[in-house]
Structures are given as C-alpha cells and as structure tokens.
Amino acid sequence: MSRTDNDWREVIGLRSPTEERNPRTGAIDQLPARELVDLVMAEDRAVLDAVAAVADAVAELVERAVAALAAGGRVHYVGSGTSGRLGVLDAVELLPTYDVGEEAFRAHLAGGEGAMMLAVEGAEDDVDAGRALGSQFTGRDLVVGLTASGRTPFVAGALEVARSLGAGTALLSTNPGAPLAADVDVAVLVDTGPEVVTGSTRMKAATAQKLVLNTFSTAVMVRLGKTFSNLMIEVRPTNQKLRARTVRMLVQATGREPARCAEVLEEAGGRVRVALVALLAGTDVAAAADAVAGFPPDPDRADDPAGVRSAVATLDGTTVP
Known part of the structure; x- marks a missing residue:
C-alpha cells in the first residue's frame, strides 16, 4: 500500500513513549x-x-x-x-x-x-x-x-x-x-x-x-458473585481437569471427603452453588436449592456477593467465614 507525502508526514509526527529508543x-x-x-x-x-x-x-x-x-x-x-x-x-x-x-x-x-x-x-x-x-x-x-x-x-x-x-x-x-x-x-x-x-x-x-x-x-x-472466598464456583466443567477442579473446590470449601462432594454435586445436577450450600449447611439438595434461589448473586451485598453465606445462614443459622 503506497502512501502520499502527507500520509508520511502524519505518521512521522506520531509520538509515543513506546516508540522512543531505550x-x-x-x-x-x-x-x-x-x-x-x-x-x-x-x-x-x-x-x-x-x-x-x-x-x-x-x-x-x-x-x-x-x-x-x-x-x-x-x-x-x-x-x-x-x-x-x-x-x-x-x-x-x-x-x-x-x-x-x-x-x-x-x-x-x-x-x-x-x-x-x-x-x-x-x-x-x-x-x-x-x-x-x-x-x-x-x-x-x-x-x-x-x-x-x-x-x-x-x-x-x-x-x-x-x-x-x-x-x-x-x-x-x-x-x-x-x-x-x-x-x-x-x-x-x-x-x-x-x-x-x-x-x-x-x-x-x-x-x-x-x-x-x-x-x-x-x-x-x-x-458479581462468581467466587466464594477465593474459590471459583461458576467453572464450566467442560473437560476432566475442570471437573476435577470443581470437586476439589467443594472439598477445599467444606472439608468433606471427595467422594461425598462428588455425590452431592451429582445430586445437584452439577449446580455448584447448590452443592456447596448443601455441604456447608449439612442439608439436602432440595432445601439448598431453595435457599440459593432466595439469595442470587448481588454486587451490592458487600460481604457476600455470591449469596452463599446468606443461604447457609438461613438453613442452619451458622456464619460461614
């Protein structure tokens, strides 16, 4: 692509620190x-x-x-x-x-x-x-x-x-x-x-x-409430690594055995939030799902944007750090 003299004068006049010699x-x-x-x-x-x-x-x-x-x-x-x-x-x-x-x-x-x-x-x-x-x-x-x-x-x-x-x-x-x-x-x-x-x-x-x-x-x-603590709770488990990460995250968040976490996750139909609340509150998946529905993610909920802590508190009255 050819340039006119005016084109080149315009280009030469452009200055930026990244174009200077170090x-x-x-x-x-x-x-x-x-x-x-x-x-x-x-x-x-x-x-x-x-x-x-x-x-x-x-x-x-x-x-x-x-x-x-x-x-x-x-x-x-x-x-x-x-x-x-x-x-x-x-x-x-x-x-x-x-x-x-x-x-x-x-x-x-x-x-x-x-x-x-x-x-x-x-x-x-x-x-x-x-x-x-x-x-x-x-x-x-x-x-x-x-x-x-x-x-x-x-x-x-x-x-x-x-x-x-x-x-x-x-x-x-x-x-x-x-x-x-x-x-x-x-x-x-x-x-x-x-x-x-x-x-x-x-x-x-x-x-x-x-x-x-x-x-x-x-x-x-x-x-936006996509994490609980520093754990990803919205991972899309599209491969073996991500499926394992989802179960590991539940283990890290709850201290429960991997087999139990995998079981509850399956019962929850892969809904990580529901499985997490069920495990933290020690309740069944149906009750956890209802609690999660009552506390959708909300950036204005400063201390709990994901709604997980609030959902657990309604189920067993405990406070999750």
Whole structure:
C-alpha cells in the first residue's frame, strides 16, 4: 500500500513513549544470551510498579463495569494488533472460568477474527470500520478501547460512536499522553516507557495491558458473585481437569471427603452453588436449592456477593467465614 507525502508526514509526527529508543538497551545486539535475558527481565520488572500506579483508575473501571452489567449492558473490548488480541484472550477465558460469555463480555479485533492469527493490513487505521462497530453498542454498555499508542483510528471511531449513544467509555493505553484519553470516562494510562526493542509493544506494553485486564475482569467477576472466598464456583466443567477442579473446590470449601462432594454435586445436577450450600449447611439438595434461589448473586451485598453465606445462614443459622 503506497502512501502520499502527507500520509508520511502524519505518521512521522506520531509520538509515543513506546516508540522512543531505550537508553538502557542500545547494545543488546552485542550481548551474550544470558546478559540479554537479564536485561529484558530487568525491564519487565518495572512493569509491575507501572501497573500498580494506576490502581485507582482500574478500580473505577471495575465499578463501572459492574454497574453496566447489572443494568443489562455489556463490556466491549475494542482494539487492534497485540492490544486487541489480548482483549480477545481475556474475554474468551471468562467462559470456562466463570461461565460468562458474549452476553456480558465481548472482544472486537480490528480486521475481524482472521486478524487473531494474521495481521490485516490497514485495519487499525480504518476509523469508519470502528464507527460501524460502534453502532452495535447501546447506552447501557461499557466500551473499553485497547491501544498501546492511545490513538488507534479504529478504536477512536468505536469510542466516538459509543459516546454518542450514551455508553460508558474507557481507554487502556501505555502512553501517558494518549490523545484518546481526553474524551473517555476512565483512562487507564500505564507508563511503561520505551521498549527493549524500539516500538515492539508486544513486550512491556503488552505485559502491562495483560496485567490490567487480568485484574479488571477478575475483580468484576468477584464483585458479581462468581467466587466464594477465593474459590471459583461458576467453572464450566467442560473437560476432566475442570471437573476435577470443581470437586476439589467443594472439598477445599467444606472439608468433606471427595467422594461425598462428588455425590452431592451429582445430586445437584452439577449446580455448584447448590452443592456447596448443601455441604456447608449439612442439608439436602432440595432445601439448598431453595435457599440459593432466595439469595442470587448481588454486587451490592458487600460481604457476600455470591449469596452463599446468606443461604447457609438461613438453613442452619451458622456464619460461614
């Protein structure tokens, strides 16, 4: 694809910290393997501090996502390249882990599904494609733009239309001066600085985005009552490993024998919440099911968003820590 002189002047004028040369890595092509590895890892360690510095913004984003989902909306990730692929990865992993699919979290990658494996030339520069995508959103949704540079046209188009529809908007970028940050409700701007290899945002920038997305979606799931303590109670047992994890979780939560946990889980028709309440309260599955129905997950129930503790208390009067 050829560019005009104006196109090249525009591109050359784009600046971002991730495009600057790293003064600490100028001699990497002259280092032996071990020293090179040590240098890359030293740069990666700084990412943790950079992510920790934006914790307040991530927490605000979590609250907005919980509110959007409680109102019947969705969380949409919109991105291109590495950033967009990380959004896809985060969204699809929620289904087996928390039984949450596209009805709640959906990822949109510039260039479509095929761009997950192969780069689609020019897709990230297509602002009209972003606008077309944005027309699918509603005012109840939360749209999170994912872009290392903070200026990707595809993302800009989607956020523009999302705002016009009254949707909540957010940006996750590794450019503290991200141009798109000025027009979103929440800007999560992680200052990861220059990359080890200049402009290679699959490195520190991507690591930072992955950490933020992990934290964000996990916190949203916990607030929505998808866990009891630190145990997953919405695992979709689609394979042997996950079926074993479900039984093990019941053992860890209740202290009962694995065989008994498996038996009650079967009696409950695979409904983990029901089996958990039955085992904790020492009651039958039918009574546990009624109690669970009386306390559906509720993020506003601050000390028991899953409703498990409340259900058990109605059955035997005990308090579950």
